[in-house]
Amino acid sequence: MPAIVGAFKVNNVGTSSVVHIGDVITISPVSEVKTFAGAGSFNTGDGINVYNRNSNTNTYDGNVVDQPITGNL
Template sequence: MPAIVGAVKVINVGGSGVFNIGDVFTISPDSAVKTFAGAGSFNTGDFIKVRSNYSSTNTYDEDIADSNIYPIR
């Protein structure tokens, strides 16, 4: 079924974002990220108390690739 679309103004589409108008069978954005953080890094909320006398983040990774993404083009 065809789509009928009026005026569209796109300000920004992110690096791994997808913008589509009309009929589509598959939308498959691709993205991979790896995050390293120390003790207490992702705590959120009110009145958080974190005590970390010693924090060490191991960033050694012997893999060549962690997430192999092959986009369909």
């Protein structure tokens, strides 16, 4: 069934973003990122107390490719 879409505004689209309007079978954005952070790095909120002693972040990754990109782009 066709989609009926009213007015919309796109402020910003990142390099790996997908803007989709209407019908679709598959959306397949191509992007990959690996984030390393120490203990308590992504905590948010008011009044957070984090006590970390001798915190260590293991950044060793033996994989050359985590998930290969295949198919037609």
